[in-house]
Amino acid sequence: MTDLFEKYGLNPNVPQHVAIIMDGNGRWAKQRGLPRASGHRAGMETLRALIETSSQLGIKALTLYAFSTENWKRPITEVSALFDLVVEYFVKEIDELHENGVKINVIGDIEPLPQRSRNALVAAMQKTHENGGLMLNLAINYGARSELCMAVKKIAECVTAGEIAVSDIDESTIESNLYTAGLPELDLIIRTAGEQRLSNFLLYQAAYAELVFVNTYFPDFGEAEYAATIAEFQKRSRRYGGL
Numbered sequence: 223m224t225d226l227f228e229k230y231g232l233n234p235n236v237p238q239h240v241a242i243i244m245d246g247n248g249r250w251a252k253q254r255g256l257p258r259a260s261g262h263r264a265g266m267e268t269l270r271a272l273i274e275t276s277s278q279l280g281i282k283a284l285t286l287y288a289f290s291t292e293n294w295k296r297p298i299t300e301v302s303a304l305f306d307l308v309v310e311y312f313v314k315e316i317d318e319l320h321e322n323g324v325k326i327n328v329i330g331d332i333e334p335l336p337q338r339s340r341n342a343l344v345a346a347m348q349k350t351h352e353n354g355g356l357m358l359n360l361a362i363n364y365g366a367r368s369e370l371c372m373a374v375k376k377i378a379e380c381v382t383a384g385e386i387a388v389s390d391i392d393e394s395t396i397e398s399n400l401y402t403a404g405l406p407e408l409d410l411i412i413r414t415a416g417e418q419r420l421s422n423f424l425l426y427q428a429a430y431a432e433l434v435f436v437n438t439y440f441p442d443f444g445e446a447e448y449a450a451t452i453a454e455f456q457k458r459s460r461r462y463g464g465l
Contacts, residue, residue: 226278230449237409237455240276241285241424241431244269246415246439248300253439259303264441266311275445276356277322279452283357283405285329287423291365294334305339308362312342316349323355329401330364357405364401366425373399402427410455412448414440432458 226232244265251261269286276284289304319326326346333340343362376399380386386395397403408427411420416437420428434451436443 226275226449230446230453232279232449232452233456234280235456236279236281236452237432238281238406239283239285239408240281240410240412241287241408241427242272243287243411243413243417243421243423244440245413245417247441249415250439250441258300259307261439261441262300262304262307266307268441268443269311270315271445272443272448273319273324273356273358274322275448277324281356283359285359285361285402285405285408285424287361287364287421289330289362289364290422291330291363291368292422302336305336308335308339309342312346316346319346319358320350320353323353324350325353325355325357326350327357327359328362329359329369330362331368332362334363359402359405361423365422366420367422369401370426396426400426410434410451412436412451414438414443430460430462432460 227234247261247265248258249261250264251258254260273284288308293304294301326343326349328343328347332343335343343360373396377386377391377395381388381391402408402424408424408431410432411424411428412434413419414436416435418435420433424431432455434454436447436451438447
């Protein structure tokens with residue numbers, strides 16, 4: 223761990239919760255005359271390195287935007303390839319992730335996913351449930367607006383059942399009904415591939431998160447550039463509305 227801090231000039235004040243919008247896999251592949259699926263596969267290799275770096279830096283939670291509720295609009299061949307990669311990833315990586323203490327969590331509605339993909343995700347969560355290392359959160363079939371609707375419905379059901387009064391609803395009530403309940407507050411959102419928007423990702427949680435946008439396509443977003451985004455985070459003054 224010390225080597226990475228020294229190598230990149232980082233101080234111990236690392237973000238506790240980092241989220242990454244993993245953008246640019248398809249454009250990376252197109253640039254090389256490859257099918258889009260090849261870009262997603264290359265992104266999977268990048269993911270392995272980012273998980274390792276996050277663990278070494280002592281980051282507590284890493285949330286990855288893997289598949290949005292809007293991504294169903296993509297060609298069925300690409301969607302199928304993405305879900306096949308989910309299965310392949312966990313077949314190859316789950317033992318090492320488990321050995322390294324990584325705890326896997328999924329945020330989003332995985333019911334519409336193919337059975338094999340659901341099974342792989344559930345098995346990964348069950349196997350790593352008691353691990354105390356990096357919390358790896360995969361946002362799959364996730365959309366922030368859908369998440370907020372879900373939270374509102376849950377709270378409304380509690381009010382209807384007499385479990386909570388309307389006057390008792392506060393921010394903590396909402397937060398406890400989000401997919402991210404129990405995770406550290408979101409500190410940093412990174413988006414690769416040059417786009418500068420959140421694309422319906424963690425809109426509630428992003429309230430005071432720092433945003434860093436990089437031009438690099440995700441498959442090329444390696445350790446050095448990841449460390450550079452952490453360094454940028456450390457330069458910023460987080461005032462939370464104060465002076």
